[in-house]
Amino acid sequence: MSERTERSEGREGMPSRHSMSEPTERSEGRAGRHGMSEKTVVRPYGDTTGDGMVQVSFTLPVPHDKRAEGAAVQLANKMGMDPAMLVHAKPIGDGFTFFVVYGRVNHLVDLAKVQVVERDFPLLSAKEVNAVVKRRLRRKLSVVGACIGTDAHTVGIDAILNVKGIAGEKGLEYYRELKVTNLGAQVSVPELVEAARRERADAVLVSQVVTQRDAHLHNTREMSAAFREAMPAGRRPLLIVGGPRFDESMAAELGVDRIFGRGTTPGEVASYLVHALLTDTNKRVK
Amino acid sequence: MTGKLDLDPVLVARARELARRAGRPVVELARSHTTVSVERAVLRLAGVTGADPDGIPWVNRLVDAVVADVGLGHGVAVPVFDALTREQITDVTLLAQKAAAGSVRFEVPSGKAATAARRAARRAVGAGVRRIDRRRAERERLVRRFGDPARRPWIYLIVATGDIYEDIPQAQAAARAGADVIAVIRSTGQSLLDYVPEGATREGFAGTYATQENFRLMRAALDSSSKELGRYVRLTNYASGLCMPEMATLAGLERLDMMLNDSMYGILFRDINPIRTFVDQRFSRQVHARAGIIINTGEDNYLTTADAVDEAHTVTVSQLLNEYFAHEAGLADWQLGLGHAFEINPDVPESLRLELAHALLARELFPDAPLKWMPPTKHMTGDVFRGNLLDGFFNLVGTMTGQGILLVGMMTEAVVTPWLSDRDIALQNVRYVLGAAGGLHEDFVPASGGFIQQRAHRVLGEAVELLERIGDQSLLTAIAEGTFGIMKRPADRGKGLDGVARHEADYYNPATEILEQSA
Known part of the structure; x- marks a missing residue:
């Protein structure tokens, strides 16, 4: 000292x-x-x-x-x-x-x-995310994103996916080892499932901003049901929804793997993808 | 050329020639295509205003109706003015309303009807262009009356509350505190809206919607600030994204003074289709040229994704391309706020000398352009104390290398949208540096053959090499292959492609005709 x-x-x-x-x-x-x-x-x-x-x-x-x-x-x-x-x-x-x-x-x-809510996955830098994907997957990790239903608010999905990103943090497009397909607004659930199949999606990101008559909940349930129907459990991409009005604890109820709420950054989403797909003990991609 | 870097004039000329070679095919592409946004801008000049009850502008409804009947490739001017004659009405907005209700059929007339429609369209659009001319003359008058800022660089400050009525007092306070240029940041994602929202807006995401009414309100407020302060306070917004040509037009109509307007930003950072972007770009720059608006290009963005040392030459290449496209569209050197930024990792040894070399290179390559100098963002970490020091060095490089427009850096970059106190501290930083070292550029002459000169020569050399590679394969291929900002953007992909059409043989655009005659 x-x-x-x-x-x-x-x-x-x-x-x-x-x-x-x-x-x-x-x-x-x-x-x-x-x-x-x-x-x-x-x-x-x-x-x-x-x-x-x-x-x-x-x-x-x-x-x-x-x-x-x-x-x-x-x-x-x-x-x-x-x-x-x-x-x-x-x-x-x-x-x-x-x-x-x-x-x-x-x-x-x-x-x-001192009580802290621990994130159940480590927060990685873009470099670290790329390194893990490169080492573990040996191909690019494919991410498909969309706003589904009548929702035309691409603010959320663009903040997470576009290079421009949000608050100075680059979006997932910026990550060399991620292959991002952003389908944009007003994508129907069948279109989304088809795109996920075509792009061999490891993860599907859906943004829902509009909440009139609980549209965000209905749309999410419809989406997760469609994926369950179209693909066997082992082949289904990781399903992630995000939006300002979601309750992050409702994932199981809505049939998705993860919900991200207000203020989520691209880095958190990328870190979660790597965790859930590649590094977790229950990881999806073996 | 001021000659502080001892640049080889032959190499500089070669760089310009290569930029021209790379850019020319893109200009040809822009001359042979149109987009829905270019056509909507034409209708705005012809006097179509307002929006339907759902907030969709009448220009959108009208263009959509014309496209549904006859396609986009003829341009909308002739079908619209032909329909106006047949419907025996004079108000184009009324025609848009009727078209939206499905009660008007559009045709591509021929013979006398076509000639008459062209003449009528040209008359109406000509009136719109004259309104822009009047606003330009008005600016020149006000600048003469109130005066320009006493020194360079002009101090450029951002406001962004989301609420135009909150922005106004903030902008006026910023002007009082020393800002020469006010930029109103747009709401996140507006660049991807394929229409321009209408009216005064009070809700935005991390920014305020760019609308004609918001432009008008802010310009009026800054006019009263200009009067109060005895210097003309300039207003900036964004001519970028899917509605770039309309934004430029509205800026001209409401006497905005600067517009962010980059030839490739939308392609690289917003994944907008390359052809859509280049077509929209050319039209928007022609409008800016006519309106006397200074454009700000976006080279700073490359350095936020790529390494600011390794990729320094891509900034130079982009500046040269932006200069070529700007000149081609009729912009004069004084209107070229070519961008670059202070983004080298401060942990890199001699980072300040590298910054000086890069900034001086831009200054010497474009001696008559009011370069836009952008503050550090990438290495602002939330350590506000270090950030304030970094901003001080940024300001120092800005004044030592004679930059024209200095965007004030905030120590709370990446922490919060600037607080009143953050802005005050940032302006204090600028005032101190400009006050203490405002004339240092006179004494600052890098040693002959020294570190700074060598670095500048190297960056220019790498820029020429890159331009040579682009020249061999065309700019569209280079963009498709990820040459700039590491993004790969093929010409047949990206947003807004369905709003692009190749010109038919009888394509007619009275706005382009008028703007090119003046150029």
Whole structure:
């Protein structure tokens, strides 16, 4: 640990806060150390263990004056920062002020109580996806995508499939080892099944945005039934639907392998494909 | 040529000649085909406006009706104006409504009827082109009155809330904070809509729909900002996707000042059919030329998919092709916002010197073009502090190499759509760099035979090699084989192909006729 050096460097800038924060820090630090396992309770680290120092920046919709600065400190206090040091305030736009606040938070983090929803597959980069496909499959992985029924909203399927992608992340077309066939909007279920057969699809991606009269659920059931009817279980492509109004836990009920909801990125879909088809113990392509 | 790179003028001339050779067959293709969107643009110039109760524009309904009766290959102008005479009405929008109801039959007239229909079509479209001319004159007047920005590069800033009424105050605030050019990002996926939505819109996906009414509202708002600020604030939108010719036309009619308009972007990144794109491209550029609009090309996009060092020469090749297509369509050098970007991985040793070499190469190859300089996106990771530094270096390269239009980089790229504070921090970054080093390009002369010169020569050399390869096999083949941005796009595939038709012997397009006469 280079704690000593950090501390001595830190001191020069802000001597006062350390003395202020020390007493409480001690007792809480001890509580953490005497817990069940070692160091399950932690606080943010500025330059001294347990100092609880954080930095935040935000904008308030008020013109810059004394009262605005007071308002920023009040907000910081409510966020658990005490003492809060307003280090920067600057008027921006008309009637807005930008603030930077440094301060000590009185919140503790109990690592033992941290709950995260674990993705059940690892998130891979495009490079890693390509490498796995190349190594395990020795051919391109074929993906067929479409908006089915009367749905003409290709926003979702295009965000996942088009090179352009979404939010700076490239779509599946960008992956060298994926062969993408995007059928676009208003594709009928028989057309989709036929295209999947023709393209020897390993996976079929269906996007459903329109939800009037539960169209997205009906269409998905119709699609999964059609695939079940047309192909034996072992030859059926992985069926994936996506859309902003789906409940991600309804996959079994709708007869599909996976549902992706709002905010899904192409990388997540690609990682899931590789997981479900190639690397999972119950993988589909043997 | 300013000569900081000591480029070989013979090699530069050869590069241009090769670009011309690669592009010429594509121009021939564009001259012998039309598309539904070109024809809809003609009808917009002829005065068809509005949409049916389902929001489908009357131009779409009218073109569809003509195509159903006589096909697309004759052009719609003559069948439409012939029907107008037979129906004895003067309002083309009314004709569209009747056609949509199925009460009008379209024919391809011959003889006197054909001559009369041509004359009437040309008169109506001519009136539309004159409206564009008036808007151009108006811009020139306003620029004289309010003035241009005091320095280059012009500062280009994006707004994109999805709601035009939210965009307007944001755009005005951005202008007040120093933006010279405002771009309104389009709703995700609009490029693949085969119609232009109508009216003011308040809901979009990660952007605001481009509509004629939204154009008008934003231009009016920026006119009042221009007056307030004493400098003409420019407005940008997108002439790309399936409705490119109509977007260009609407931009001309509503006095937009710049349009994103790349010769190959739709093909490579949106999987739009190559022929559809090149036909639509040529028409849209002819309109831009007439309207005095500055185009922005999209070379920056190649570098977001391909490696910015290894593939630097594909940017140069694309710039040369874009220049050829632009000149051919009648655009002047001052209208060519050729694109490139600061996308080299910052972990690559000497990345800044490489960026300087590439940026200076573009500057010297196209000395009279207002180059569009695009900020880092690929290596913006969410580490906003590092991102802000990277943007600072981007701004520095921009001013050291005399770029014309600088798209302001956001440290929150890839994190959130820019917040008010992100924009303020980004503009502060630009102001600092331009203030501290705005004249540095005068002193910045790379050492003769040094790293920067050598790198620039190498990229130009690789560009010429690539153009030679394209020349041997044609541009369409090169695109089909994945030469640009690694995407393979065959000419017989892609979206919008069913909206393309080869000209029949009697094809007539009054807009093209007028625009080519002026060129």
